[in-house]
Amino acid sequence: MxxxxxxxxxxxxxxxxxxxxxxxxxxxxxxxxxxxxxxxxxxxxxxxxxxxxxxxxDEEAMPVVLSLLDQLHATRRQPRLLRQAVEETAPDAVRDRLRALLATEG
Incomplete structure (x- = not known):
C-alpha cells in the first residue's frame, strides 16, 4: 500500500x-x-x-481498453474461484468427476 x-x-x-x-x-x-x-x-x-x-x-480509447482488460482479468479469475469453491465444498465424488472431466478437456 x-x-x-x-x-x-x-x-x-x-x-x-x-x-x-x-x-x-x-x-x-x-x-x-x-x-x-x-x-x-x-x-x-x-x-x-x-x-x-x-x-x-488516445483518451477516448483508454476507458474502452481498460474495461476490456478488466473483463479479461475477471474472466480468467472465474475458473480459479470456481475450482476453489468446488475443492472447499463439493463431496469427494463430485470433485473426482470434475477433475476427470477437466482432464479430458485439456
Missing part, C-alpha cells in the same frame, strides 16, 4: 496526473482524496496506462 506522494515519486508522475486518472475512473484507490491508498494492482494499472499512452492510445 502506498499514498499518492510516494506513488508519484516512485513512478515519476505528477500527482495532478494521478488525480486526473482517478477523476476519469481509470484508477480506483481506496479512501478519499487526500487520503487515497494505492494497492499493488493500482501501481500495475498505472504502469499499464503509461505504456498505453506511450503507444499513442
Amino acid at each position: 502506498t499514498d499518492i506522494q510516494a506513488l508519484s515519486r516512485s513512478l515519476g508522475l505528477a500527482e495532478a496526473e494521478i488525480h486526473r486518472w482517478v477523476a476519469l475512473r481509470w484508477l480506483r484507490p481506496e479512501g478519499t482524496p487526500g487520503g487515497w491508498v494505492f494497492q499493488e494492482v493500482d501501481v500495475a494499472r498505472i504502469r499499464l496506462i503509461v505504456e498505453l499512452r506511450a503507444l499513442d492510445l
Whole structure:
C-alpha cells in the first residue's frame, strides 16, 4: 500500500496526473482524496496506462481498453474461484468427476 506522494515519486508522475486518472475512473484507490491508498494492482494499472499512452492510445480509447482488460482479468479469475469453491465444498465424488472431466478437456 502506498499514498499518492510516494506513488508519484516512485513512478515519476505528477500527482495532478494521478488525480486526473482517478477523476476519469481509470484508477480506483481506496479512501478519499487526500487520503487515497494505492494497492499493488493500482501501481500495475498505472504502469499499464503509461505504456498505453506511450503507444499513442488516445483518451477516448483508454476507458474502452481498460474495461476490456478488466473483463479479461475477471474472466480468467472465474475458473480459479470456481475450482476453489468446488475443492472447499463439493463431496469427494463430485470433485473426482470434475477433475476427470477437466482432464479430458485439456
